Amino acid sequence: MHLQYKLTDLYERLLKSYGYQGWWPLYYSIPPGVTFGNYKKGYHPGDYNFPQNSVQKLEICLGAILTQNTKWQNVVSALHSLNASNLFSLTALQKATSEQIAVAIKSAGYYNQKSQTIKRLVTFLRAHPFAKLKNESTPVAREKLLSIKGIGPETADCILLYALDKTSFVIDAYTTRICRQLRIIDKKTSYAELKHLFESSLEKKKELFQEYHALLVCHGKMYYSRKPYGVNDPMIDF
DNA sequence: AACCAGGACGTGA
DNA sequence: TCACGTCATGGT
CATH class of the missing domain: 1.10.1670 (Endonuclease Iii, domain 2)
Structure with missing residues (x-):
C-alpha cells in the first residue's frame, strides 16, 4: 500500500x-452568547470560521506556547488565570513584566521560560501583526515565527495552522x-x-x-x- | 510515588 | 547531526 x-x-x-x-479550542475570546454544541468547553466541531479576530488569534498563540510538553487542562487553568489577571490582550501583555506573566501561567509549568517566550511573541507581533503575517508565504511566516526563542517547529506550525489558516501540518x-x-x-x-x-x-x-x-x-x-x-x-x- | 503531558534549548561528543 | 540534561506544575 x-x-x-x-x-x-x-x-x-x-x-x-x-x-x-x-x-483550536477557544475559551476567553469567544463572542458572548454563542452556543455551538459543546462550545462551552472551547471546541467548535464542524465550524471552521475561527479565529475571527486578533484576540482569538492571540489566545491560540498563547495556548500553543503554554501547552509545550504540558497537559491541556493545566493550560486551561493558566489561560483562566491570565484572564483573571487582565492579561488577555496584546497591550496588557506588553505592559506586564515576564515575572507577572510567570505568576499567572504557573499552572502550565516551565513558567519562567514560557513567560519570556510570551514577551518575545508580543514584541514580535508588534512588528509583525497577524494581518501582515497572513499575507506572507507559509515558509516565510514559519521562518519568522521560528526566529522567536522558545517557539520551535511544533509551536510554529500550530500558530500557522490554527491562528493563520496556513496549511502547515x-x-x-x-x-x-x-x-x-x-x-x-x-x-x-x-x-x-x-x-x-x-x-x-x-x-x-x-x-x-x-x-x-x-x-x-x-x-x-x-x-x-x-x-x-x-x-x-x-x-x-x- | 514514579510517571507523564498537544516541546524547546543548550551542551558536548 | 544527535543524544542527553534541564525546565516545572498537576493529575493518575
Missing part, C-alpha cells in the same frame, strides 16, 4: 472513530509514535521529513490539516500515552 493512501485512509478511520474535533510526539507503530516511518525520521510526508500526501486544505492533527492527538491520548506505545492500537491492521 502506498504511503499516500495509507495516510488518507488513516484519516478516514480516525474521523470515523472519533468524529470532528473542532480545534503539525507534527507532535503522538504523531511520531503513531506513524512509527503503523510502520509509516522508521525511528530516525525527522520532524521535517514526517511533516513533508503528510503535506505531500494530503489535499492542501486547512480544514483537513486542522482535523487530522487534532484526531492524531485524540488517538494518541487513547493508545500512545504509556509504554509500550500503541500495542493495543486498533488501527494497527493495515
Whole structure:
C-alpha cells in the first residue's frame, strides 16, 4: 500500500472513530452568547470560521506556547488565570513584566521560560501583526515565527495552522509514535521529513490539516500515552 | 510515588 | 547531526 493512501485512509478511520474535533479550542475570546454544541468547553466541531479576530488569534498563540510538553487542562487553568489577571490582550501583555506573566501561567509549568517566550511573541507581533503575517508565504511566516526563542517547529506550525489558516501540518510526539507503530516511518525520521510526508500526501486544505492533527492527538491520548506505545492500537491492521 | 503531558534549548561528543 | 540534561506544575 502506498504511503499516500495509507495516510488518507488513516484519516478516514480516525474521523470515523472519533468524529470532528473542532480545534483550536477557544475559551476567553469567544463572542458572548454563542452556543455551538459543546462550545462551552472551547471546541467548535464542524465550524471552521475561527479565529475571527486578533484576540482569538492571540489566545491560540498563547495556548500553543503554554501547552509545550504540558497537559491541556493545566493550560486551561493558566489561560483562566491570565484572564483573571487582565492579561488577555496584546497591550496588557506588553505592559506586564515576564515575572507577572510567570505568576499567572504557573499552572502550565516551565513558567519562567514560557513567560519570556510570551514577551518575545508580543514584541514580535508588534512588528509583525497577524494581518501582515497572513499575507506572507507559509515558509516565510514559519521562518519568522521560528526566529522567536522558545517557539520551535511544533509551536510554529500550530500558530500557522490554527491562528493563520496556513496549511502547515503539525507534527507532535503522538504523531511520531503513531506513524512509527503503523510502520509509516522508521525511528530516525525527522520532524521535517514526517511533516513533508503528510503535506505531500494530503489535499492542501486547512480544514483537513486542522482535523487530522487534532484526531492524531485524540488517538494518541487513547493508545500512545504509556509504554509500550500503541500495542493495543486498533488501527494497527493495515 | 514514579510517571507523564498537544516541546524547546543548550551542551558536548 | 544527535543524544542527553534541564525546565516545572498537576493529575493518575
